């Protein structure tokens with residue numbers, strides 16, 4: 001399997017099946033040749049731009065049908081046309097469809113609305129990829145940093161919105177089956193929260209820090225704590241059943257997208273340097289993301305089905321050991337139950353003031 005050979009599993013990690021990603025990405029022909037994605041269905045939340053757009057394109061080029069979700073109808077329609085233009089004119093069977101679905105995972109109410117529409121829809125998805133994110137802006141340009149739920153906006157998307165999506169994924173994805181290791185699967189694309197730069201800060205869930213960059217690290221660590229709790233809690237799904245869909249979490253590497261805009265000249269410059277020396281395009285990044293799904297599916301087919309450690313896999317270009325390192329373990333001990341309590345309470349419409357210290 002060409003894509004698999006481009007991934008190197010880290011033998012040092014016995015706990016969570018970490019993978020260290022090599023540079024580059026397979027070609028779309030190499031991914032298609034794996035035969036894993038043809039005829040499958042993928043939902044890409046954040047697929048209208050950036051790395052999510054790249055993943056949606058790679059799915060479609062491999063014969064999967066794709067639904068992309070984002071807030072802006074204009075970006076969504078543009079992305080669908082761009083993807084369709086990239087597909088060859090052949091009579092592939094079954095035909096690949098590419099659709100846009102308006103959706104916003106920025107608040108509890110808007111995420112629940114999206115989940116309800118997905119539940120009622122005809123399609124059951126084999127893959128869910130979530131890249132949706134925003135970066136907070138500095139205090140002077142960001143007079144209202146909280147969303148309608150009273151949570152800092154970037155945290156609202158990366159942790160609360162994603163939690164609600166994953167917790168309900170069983171209701172709009174294909175059910176797991178013993179003879180299919182490749183799907184259903186979730187790919188969580190997010191900034192790395194390696195924890196080495198600071199511990200999780202509960203105050204930043206409800207406020208903008210100084211500097212506001214602290215919120216980015218906080219949502220990244222919060223995202224990892226949330227994933228860990230989701231798969232380890234007995235009642236991980238919204239209906240009280242255990243969570244059963246394997247999740248792969250990855251940092252996409254560096255690429256020039258709209259995400260970093262508005263952070264100031266210094267960061268524009270730093271982005272240019274990082275992307276020049278270590279970066280990739282959204283198309284390359286998307287192929288890498290999709291090939292990770294194929295590779296982990298292959299790896300999972302070799303693991304025991306009772307092995308719960310296969311439920312979360314971290315894939316990282318930069319070799320940060322995440323979730324399982326000592327910093328993240330401490331965060332999990334100190335804040336895991338608190339965060340889980342907050343998320344479940346928000347889902348139930350509870351009063352979040354009780355969580356502010």
Ligand SMILES: NC(=O)c1ccc[n+]([C@@H]2O[C@H](COP(=O)([O-])OP(=O)(O)OC[C@H]3O[C@@H](n4cnc5c(N)ncnc54)[C@H](OP(=O)(O)O)[C@@H]3O)[C@@H](O)[C@H]2O)c1
Pocket residue numbers: 045046047048049050051052069070071072073075103104105106131132133134157189190191192251252253254255256257258259260
């Ligand atoms: N780019 C990088 O170099 C880089 C580096 C490290 C980590 N990452 C991580 O990779 C992920 C993707 O980044 P990216 O650069 O691809 O981002 P991006 O280009 O800004 O794209 C974000 C996508 O998410 C959608 N989106 C934003 N808010 C949403 C919401 N509330 N509900 C639904 N969709 C929403 C956007 O569409 P609408 O605006 O229309 O909603 C867009 O399709 C992020 O988690 C980021 O932290 C990126």
